[in-house]
Amino acid sequence: MFLPNIPTPDEVLDKGFSRAKKAAAKVRTSKIHRQHKSKRIEEVRIQTACQVIRDTFEEILEKTPHVEELPMFYQDYIDVAVGVDDLKRCLGALNWANGVLEKLQNQYTHKVRRSPPESAAQVRKAAFGRIASVVNRIGDELDFLNYAKQKLRNIPTVDTEATTAVIAGFPNVGKSTLMRRITNAEPEVADYPFTTKGIQIGHFERRWQNYQIIDTPGLLDRPVEDMNQIELNAMVALEHLADLILFVFDPSQTSGFPVENQVNLYWEIRKIFRNTPVFPLFNKMDLADDEEKIKYIEQHITTEDKPLMVAASEGKGIAEIIAKLEEFNREEMRNRGD
Ligand SMILES: Nc1nc2c(ncn2[C@@H]2O[C@H](COP(=O)(O)OP(=O)(O)OP(=O)(O)O)[C@@H](O)[C@H]2O)c(=O)[nH]1
Ligand SMILES: [Mg+2]
Known part of the structure; x- marks a missing residue:
């Protein structure tokens, strides 16, 4: 295009x-x-x-x-x-x-x-x-x-009408696995500034409503303080697309990142996407055997609902995520008066 x-x-x-x-x-x-x-x-x-x-x-x-x-x-x-x-x-x-x-x-x-x-x-x-x-x-x-x-040759082709969730979280926490499970198809890969891997866009449809899930390797998976203004702008572009952020925690820490750092990144993402709701979810729950880590995260984030418990690679909790997106969408429509 x-x-x-x-x-x-x-x-x-x-x-x-x-x-x-x-x-x-x-x-x-x-x-x-x-x-x-x-x-x-x-x-x-x-x-x-x-x-x-x-x-x-x-x-x-x-x-x-x-x-x-x-x-x-x-x-x-x-x-x-x-x-x-x-x-x-x-x-x-x-x-x-x-x-x-x-x-x-x-x-x-x-x-x-x-x-x-x-x-x-x-x-x-x-x-x-x-x-x-x-x-x-x-x-x-x-x-x-x-x-x-x-x-601009490989500019992402996005559906600006679909309810869009952007996935954030440290590397290796299971973001891509999650996105594949939710959308059930090979995502399209498109260029994005400052991500060598490009962004991945997946779609699914529920009750005549289109949903879009966007995975952003190398962009929303690292501390923000080192980023320059242009990189921050690249994230602002995403903010126009994102109706909500799915923030993926890995309480098992098998990804290699301590929960303390994960919580910090969560807050940075919330700061950048000031006007976008951030839904936390806990992935790799099949491996997470340390109650303390889960408690630590729960105590250091704010959320009205309890975080969803997921094991993406096993397909556990996926239906709940989809239900959550549907619920979000219904609420949005109600607020807009559709
Ligand atoms: N046991 C277990 N492994 C998982 C789960 N979800 C993902 N994994 C594994 O974790 C590893 C990383 O998963 P990815 O989906 O590539 O993680 P990512 O966050 O996309 O990683 P980057 O793209 O490098 O940032 C893979 O080996 C997955 O199979 C889970 O729920 N349980
Ligand atoms: Mg990935």
């Missing part, structure tokens, strides 16, 4: 000038106007070159979605991945080039018409020089658009 193909300045000019040559070869003039033939040919070359290049830029502008009309998740994602201001500035440069090319097209067409036949080629050469310099002026911008295209 997203940006159309972006040519280099040379490619743009080659296309414009070679099309112009072909169009000129097709020019037929009657014998009476033979002396005007050279003028007509140069006129066609100027007009065709300008028009082809303008159409190329116009097509890019038309095929590029308006960022401000996209759902907030995409706006933030694009901003984090490439920068919305830079993107807009570069698209603005294409607009600028098209304005100048339109003027050159008119100006040089008239010039050729007014010039003696023997200097028509000279005028056309001058026009091509001006055209080339306009296109080369926006070389950096075309470069950037191409970079943006590459960066």
Whole structure:
């Protein structure tokens, strides 16, 4: 999805000038106007070159979605991945080039018409020089658009309507296992800034309602204090998607993280996703034999409900999670008055 193909300045000019040559070869003039033939040919070359290049830029502008009309998740994602201001500035440069090319097209067409036949080629050469310099002026911008295209090529395709749960928790606590169990299908993998593994998106449907579960390896599984502003912004993009966070604890500590650290991460996540409810759940309950660890977590988190007890790899507690999501969804709908 997203940006159309972006040519280099040379490619743009080659296309414009070679099309112009072909169009000129097709020019037929009657014998009476033979002396005007050279003028007509140069006129066609100027007009065709300008028009082809303008159409190329116009097509890019038309095929590029308006960022401000996209759902907030995409706006933030694009901003984090490439920068919305830079993107807009570069698209603005294409607009600028098209304005100048339109003027050159008119100006040089008239010039050729007014010039003696023997200097028509000279005028056309001058026009091509001006055209080339306009296109080369926006070389950096075309470069950037191409970079943006590459960066946004694998932008996650998310369902902005579905009730969406984002999974958080330290590495190895069972997040991916959990997500697979809940959604019952291989998740789609999409790029996400600052996660080498990309994010995983799974879907399921219950009672005509779509649910989406998002796993974010390398993003919501480490302490926040070391993160820079851009990384934090990457998480803000997620906040637009997340109706709720499923925070996975591993009281068995077989993941290698003490419960104290897990509780700290829980609080950091709650701080970042200030307006999103966070539901804690305890995974690997088949291995969790230390009551003290479970108590410690329970005493150091706040939640109105008791955390769900789960053993994802055994499929235990999955039905309860789904029931919880359904209940959440019903409540949301009631609050919205649907
Ligand atoms: N015994 C037991 N093992 C589990 C359970 N859930 C997950 N595991 C195992 O724990 C290991 C890690 O599970 P993952 O689902 O990959 O954990 P993760 O949180 O996605 O890990 P990262 O993607 O590395 O952050 C795997 O070997 C799982 O089979 C569980 O409930 N009980
Ligand atoms: Mg995982």
